[in-house]
Amino acid sequence: xYRYDEFDAxxxxxxxSQFRNQVERRIEGELSEExxxxxxxxxxLYLQLHAYMLRVAIPYGTLNSAQMRxxxxxxxxxxxxxxxxxxxxxxxxxxxxxxxxxDILDDLAxxxxxxxxxxxxxxxxxxxxxxxxxxxxxxxxxxxxxxLIRQWSSLHxxxxxxxxxxxxxxxxxxxxxxxIAFHDIGLRIKKNDAGETGFEILAGGGMGRTPLIAAPxxxxxxxxxxxAYLEAIMRVYNLHGRRDNKYKARIKIxxxxxxxxxxxxxxxxxxxxxxxxxxxxxxxxxxxISAYFAAPEYQDLxxxxxxxxxxxxxxAAFAAWAxxxxxxxxxxxxxxxxxxxxxxxxxxxxxxxxQMRAVADLAEKYSLDEIRxxxxxxxxxPNVRKKDIHAVWQxxxxxxxxxxxxxKATDIISCPGLDYCGLATARxxxxxxxxxTRLGDDARQNEIGGLKIKISGxxxxxxxxHAGHIGILGLEKAGEEFYQVTLGGSxxxxxxxxxxxxxxxxxxxxxxxxxxxxxxxxxxRDDGETFLDAYxxxxxxxxxxxxxxxx
Amino acid sequence: MPLIRNGDVIADSWVRxxxxxxxxxxxxxxxxxxxxxxxGTQLAGRRGLTGVQLANTADVEEIESLLSCLALVTLEFPAxxxxxxxxxxxxxxxxxxxxxELRATGNVLPDQAAFMRRVGFDSxxxxxxxxxxxxxxxxxxxxxxxxxxxxxxxxxxYETNSACGASPAI
Numbered sequence: 001x002y003r004y005d006e007f008d009a010x011x012x013x014x015x016x017s018q019f020r021n022q023v024e025r026r027i028e029g030e031l032s033e034e035x036x037x038x039x040x041x042x043x044x045l046y047l048q049l050h051a052y053m054l055r056v057a058i059p060y061g062t063l064n065s066a067q068m069r070x071x072x073x074x075x076x077x078x079x080x081x082x083x084x085x086x087x088x089x090x091x092x093x094x095x096x097x098x099x100x101x102x103d104i105l106d107d108l109a110x111x112x113x114x115x116x117x118x119x120x121x122x123x124x125x126x127x128x129x130x131x132x133x134x135x136x137x138x139x140x141x142x143x144x145x146x147x148l149i150r151q152w153s154s155l156h157x158x159x160x161x162x163x164x165x166x167x168x169x170x171x172x173x174x175x176x177x178x179x180i181a182f183h184d185i186g187l188r189i190k191k192n193d194a195g196e197t198g199f200e201i202l203a204g205g206g207m208g209r210t211p212l213i214a215a216p217x218x219x220x221x222x223x224x225x226x227x228a229y230l231e232a233i234m235r236v237y238n239l240h241g242r243r244d245n246k247y248k249a250r251i252k253i254x255x256x257x258x259x260x261x262x263x264x265x266x267x268x269x270x271x272x273x274x275x276x277x278x279x280x281x282x283x284x285x286x287x288x289i290s291a292y293f294a295a296p297e298y299q300d301l302x303x304x305x306x307x308x309x310x311x312x313x314x315x316a317a318f319a320a321w322a323x324x325x326x327x328x329x330x331x332x333x334x335x336x337x338x339x340x341x342x343x344x345x346x347x348x349x350x351x352x353x354x355q356m357r358a359v360a361d362l363a364e365k366y367s368l369d370e371i372r373x374x375x376x377x378x379x380x381x382p383n384v385r386k387k388d389i390h391a392v393w394q395x396x397x398x399x400x401x402x403x404x405x406x407x408k409a410t411d412i413i414s415c416p417g418l419d420y421c422g423l424a425t426a427r428x429x430x431x432x433x434x435x436x437t438r439l440g441d442d443a444r445q446n447e448i449g450g451l452k453i454k455i456s457g458x459x460x461x462x463x464x465x466h467a468g469h470i471g472i473l474g475l476e477k478a479g480e481e482f483y484q485v486t487l488g489g490s491x492x493x494x495x496x497x498x499x500x501x502x503x504x505x506x507x508x509x510x511x512x513x514x515x516x517x518x519x520x521x522x523x524x525r526d527d528g529e530t531f532l533d534a535y536x537x538x539x540x541x542x543x544x545x546x547x548x549x550x551x
Numbered sequence: 552m553p554l555i556r557n558g559d560v561i562a563d564s565w566v567r568x569x570x571x572x573x574x575x576x577x578x579x580x581x582x583x584x585x586x587x588x589x590x591g592t593q594l595a596g597r598r599g600l601t602g603v604q605l606a607n608t609a610d611v612e613e614i615e616s617l618l619s620c621l622a623l624v625t626l627e628f629p630a631x632x633x634x635x636x637x638x639x640x641x642x643x644x645x646x647x648x649x650x651x652e653l654r655a656t657g658n659v660l661p662d663q664a665a666f667m668r669r670v671g672f673d674s675x676x677x678x679x680x681x682x683x684x685x686x687x688x689x690x691x692x693x694x695x696x697x698x699x700x701x702x703x704x705x706x707x708x709y710e711t712n713s714a715c716g717a718s719p720a721i
Contacts, residue, residue, distance in 0.1 A: 007708050011695045018692040022662070038632055039662060121632065151697040151708070157669035158641050158701070161634025238638045273646050279700035281709050 001064055001370065002147050002292045004112040012109045015116055015155070019043050020102035027099060042160070044118030045101055048422050054093045054101060055118040056108060060128035060146040060170070061089035061373040065360040068371055070111040072356035078104050083356070085341060085349040087413055087464055088167070089127050089373045090118055094420055116154055121162045123153035123234075129171045129178045130374040133293060134382045136330045140189040140197055142170040142178075144290040145226065148281065152227050159234045163241035164249035166234070167206075179375060179491035181205045181214045182467055184251045185233060190220065197223040203233055204255030204263070207461035211497045212252040215260035217267060225271075227280045232271035236263070296368045296383060301333025305386035318393055320442065321404035326389060335386050337367070339379040339396060340403040340411060344440030345433050348414040349377030358399040366392050375464075376413055376452075378406065409444075409451045409518070410436040413464055417457030417474060418481075426474025426481040427507070428457035434511045439518070448518055451531045454489075467491035469532045470517060471498040472510065483510040487517070487543060488535045502544055513547050520546040554654075555686055556674040563676075565602055565623060575599075581625060584609055587617065594620065602652075607635040611642045618649050626672075628657035637670045644671035644702070661689035669696065669703035 004012070019039075026036040037047075044055040056071070063071075071091055075083045078100045079093040086092055096104060108114055118125055126149045128142040129135065149168055153159070159166075171178040172189040180186025186202035199221045205214025221229050233251075240258075242248045255263045312319045327336040339359060342348050351359075359379055363371045366388045372380035384392055396402040405411045412435060415421065417428030432455050439445060454468030458475070465471030471486035482504040489498030505513050518531075520543050525534045535543075554563045568580045574590065574597060581602040582590070594601050602623030603614060614621065624643060626636035636655065643649040654674040655667050664675065664686065677686070696705035 007695060011693070011697075014693045014695060021692070121634075154697055155666075155693065156698055157666040157696070157703070158637045159634070160666060161632050161637065161663075235638045235641070239635055243633060243635075275645065275700070278645075279698070281699060285709060 001062055002059075002143070002289065008151075009109070009112070011154070012112075012114045012116070013106075015043075015114065016102060016105040016109055019105060023098060023102055038120065041120040042117065042122065043105075043120075044115035045098075046119060046422070048094070048420050049418075050420070051095050052098055052101070053420065054096050054104060054115060055086070056091050056093070056113060056115050057118045057125040058089050058091060058113075058373050059150045060126060060132065060143055061130045061375075062132075062143065063363075063371040063373065064369050065364040065371070067111045067113055068356050068360035068363065070107060070113070072353035072360070074104055074107055075353040075356070077107075082350055082352045084347075084416065085351065085373050085377050085379070087375050087377060087415070087462060088125060089130070089375055090125055091373070092416075094416075119165075120160075121164050121166075122160045123149075123156060123162075123166045123168065126150050126153065127167070127169045127178055127183075127375060129173055129176075130372040130380055131177060131327070131336055131382065132172065132372075133295070134329050134331075134334075134336055135173050135175075135177075136328045137175055138173045138330065139191055140172040141290075141293055142172040142187075142189055143293045144286060145187070145189065145223075146170045147289050147292075148227070148286060149230070152230070152281075156234075158231075159238060162234075162238055163243045164246070164251075166237075166251065168230075174493065176491070176493040176495070177374075179464075179467060179495070181495035182207055182211075182464070182491055183214060185230065186214050187226075189223075192220065199223065199226060199229075201229065201233075203267075204252040204260070205495075206250050206252040207464060207466045208250065209247055209459040209461075210250075210252065211461070211466035212256060213495050213497065214252075215255055215263070217260070217264050223286075224280060224283070225276060228274045228276040229267075229271055231279060232267045232274060235270055236266045240266075295331075296370075298331045298334060298383075299385070301331075301385065303332035303386075305333060308386040308389055311390040315390070317404075318390060320446075321393055321402055322389060324404045324406045324408065329383070333386055335384050335389055337381040337384045337389060337392055338374075338406045339381065339401050340406050341378050341401075342405055342411050342436065343400055343403050344405070344410055345437040347429050348412050348432050351379075355399050355401055358395065358401065362392055362395055376411065378411070404442065405445060407450050407452075408446075409439040409448045409453060411452070412436055413452070413454040413468070415456050415458075415462035417455075417463075421457060421462075423460055424457035424474070425459070425476040426457050426483065428455045428463055428472075428474050431455055431472065431474065431483065431507065431510060435514050438511050438515060447522065449530055451518070452490075453514065464491065465489070466497050467495070468498055469535070470514060472514075475504065481507050483507065483513075485510075485513060485517070485547075487540055488532065490532055499540055501540055502548055516547050517543055552676050552679060553681070553683070554674060554676050555683075556652075558687055560683060565600075567604065579622070581623060584613065587614070604656075605639065607633065607639065609639070611639050611647060615647055618643075618647060618651075621649075621651055623652045623654060624649065625654040625656050625676075628655060628659055631658045631660050631663055637666065640667070640670040640672055641701075645700075661686045664689040665693060665703065665705065669698075669701040669705060671702055 046053040169178040169183040170187040188200040201218040202214035367381035368383040414432035418424040455472040456463035456465040467489045473484040484504040486498030579600040600622040
């Protein structure tokens with residue numbers, strides 16, 4: 001994992017002290033709320049329905065046990081004893097007091113964390129494949145580049161007042177677990193025939209009220225040009241992105257209005273005139289960062305572990321959980337263990353301080369001190385020896401963290417919705433809870449198979465409903481909540497935007513509707529065919545017939 | 552309006568010439584872009600310096616051929632959240648090699664002073680009533696920067712092994 005050097009540590013402390021000064025000026029009335037707003041937003045502090053909300057960056061979703069324990073301590077000391085892991089690999093605290101926020105930031109700095117640029121119209125926390133460095137299908141580890149981008153984008157003098165927020169995601173694998181096609185810039189690391197590292201670059205993807213799949217901008221960019229090329233994209237966007245309408249201000253609208261070819265031409269022209277050696281870090285900087293992500297000291301183990309095999313054979317509950325939660329690691333004898341933060345009927349992504357500490361303890365003891373946060377609002381222990389998996393599972397069970405539902409119908413992504421968020425038009429957490437409760441039976445979930453249900457409480461789409469196999473969007477009309485359903489979305493390497501199936505449903509109807517959609521799929525699927533594959537084969541009609549026939 | 556340069560409030564010798572009246576023969580004038588492009592060569596006969604006021608929607612390349620005759624370019628922040636002028640400044644300094652005075656106008660606040668310095672602004676026209684001390688202290692808030700190839704005196708990771716840099720004056 002990356003570790004701060006003296007420079008990074010001082011930088012973050014300076015930012016905390018600058019923000020402390022801004023908070024003091026606000027509390028003393030020197031700054032009005034209107035003047036304070038853009039300043040606090042640059043540091044992840046929102047004013048929500050009931051209280052301030054602080055969003056803390058977890059760069060590319062990577063944590064160690066000390067950091068997770070600190071997140072737990074902050075939840076207890078300054079909040080109500082829990083935190084909410086988000087769809088951008090961040091954590092949110094929903095109840096901090098304004099006067100406490102500078103102290104929280106100092107506590108975060110103690111463990112090399114911050115809240116810089118987790119909101120505002122700037123380059124946000126960079127996200128990456130949550131299995132980076134351990135996935136069996138990886139071409140190259142995206143974390144060194146993600147860290148390079150994190151540093152480069154931090155308090156960028158030119159790109160801190162963009163037309164709108166800006167999100168960059170990086171993957172180093174063929175299977176896209178970082179949803180790069182739905183980002184303002186999506187980066188995929190590739191190797192050429194000479195074994196050199198480079199990038200495929202996408203731009204202009206996004207969700208919100210105008211969901212768009214990112215356009216290809218470059219099929220191959222040499223790795224050393226990355227920051228110069230990002231600078232060119234950012235400059236074209238900063239100068240030409242629309243500022244007249246908040247809803248048309250994202251780069252996706254610029255790319256769409258110019259056309260991908262013209263946008264690319266402008267970027268290439270700008271790139272050609274950037275003096276790359278002046279702006280890109282020296283080669284040794286990437287090497288310095290990469291050294292922190294060198295593979296840990298793995299033991300030399302056989303890939304098949306008899307202890308694990310025996311536990312799978314003898315303990316059906318363990319076997320069921322492992323089948324959903326355990327993934328192949330690139331190193332023999334090790335496994336990736338996913339931890340669901342989606343207990344049946346629970347709040348997606350929430351974790352109590354006690355659960356955070358339990359995960360920290362497990363990471364320290366069994367996962368070479370590493371934890372990952374996924375954009376699907378779950379956690380990962382990326383480095384578990386197969387022989388330890390059973391012990392890990394037993395301890396997860398003690399903390400209500402052993403739901404065997406990763407990738408299944410109750411592994412629902414949901415934004416906070418009207419229970420917390422000032423922008424929401426409808427509740428989303430209670431809908432997620434009701435659907436989860438309805439589909440929560442193990443046999444039922446196994447019958448359904450892999451399914452991604454994603455729920456947003458407003459058009460801004462923080463719950464990624466456009467990329468849900470079943471997407472649910474909560475809206476409001478004449479004081480009544482209603483829920484629009486989309487089908488066939490996907491955030492993976494075959495990205496697609498879900499199609500609106502028809503008129504919306506009331507909060508009372510939506511769970512029945514979801515179940516009808518699922519039953520329709522089960523009735524029509526071929527052997528072994530997933531929901532998404534079946535939908536792509538048969539299209540929306542059978543689903544429309546089933547759900548609207550009953551009305 | 553107070554003008555800050557090199558950490559001090561200084562007298563502004565420049566006059567904005569915004570109407571269609573004939574240009575005075577003397578004095579340092581700031582012209583709108585249209586007027587500058589229209590006057591062109593006639594400016595050479597004047598005594599006094601020429602500056603241009605660029606809207607933040609203007610393409611800086613429009614003045615590329617005139618830059619050697621210009622002693623001042625003003626760029627505008629209609630609101631401090633509208634950051635187009637940061638990129639215009641950057642393009643003027645790096646792509647076009649402009650080395651004259653670059654002035655920030657409009658909603659210019661001390662919280663953004665360090666960013667403005669780093670993209671190449673060297674003078675700041677601020678609203679009356681702003682606290683000058685806050686302005687003087689602003690660049691000291693964050694003396695470190697990650698981005699390479701930007702100006703403004705911040706210490707970057709790649710240019711020094713020491714994390715302790717002196718703060719620049721605004």
